[in-house]
Amino acid sequence: MEWMLMPYRRYADFSGRSCRREYWMFALLSIIVAAGSIILMAIGGGLSETGDAAPGPLFWLGGAIIMIWGLASIIPSIAVQVRRFHDQDRSGWMVLLGFIPYVGGLIVLIFMCLEGTRGPNRFGPDPLDSSNVDIFG
DSSP: OHHHHHHHHTTTOOSSOOOHHHHHHHHHHHHHHHHHHHHHHHHHTSOOTTSSOOOOHHHHHHHHHHHHHHHHHHHHHHHHHHHHHHHTTOOGGGGGGGGSTTTHHHHHHHHHHSOOOSSOBTTBSOTTOTTOTTTTO
């Protein structure tokens, strides 16, 4: 659970490096919250007591959860993605590749799957090096 919440502890920290585990565990947490919200919206989107197709309270609860989560996660998700690029010794500006229509998201996805550089690089020490105990502190 610590890895899932690490981007929130480093909320707007665009410096340093993040390992793949931190990025993908945060992505998993986001998927879990989104899926739970969509399930709530699907359950609450059925017929009301009067028989019309008005959304129920669970629909609005799911919508509120996904909206609040999305707004609260914009900055940490960009920051962890920038730190992932830093881990590969690339500029954080490569996040903008995601705005290329059709292929940008795929390019960023591939970069997020790549291993980071071993040892220190120009953005800081290796996050997987066990001798760096204060990286996440």
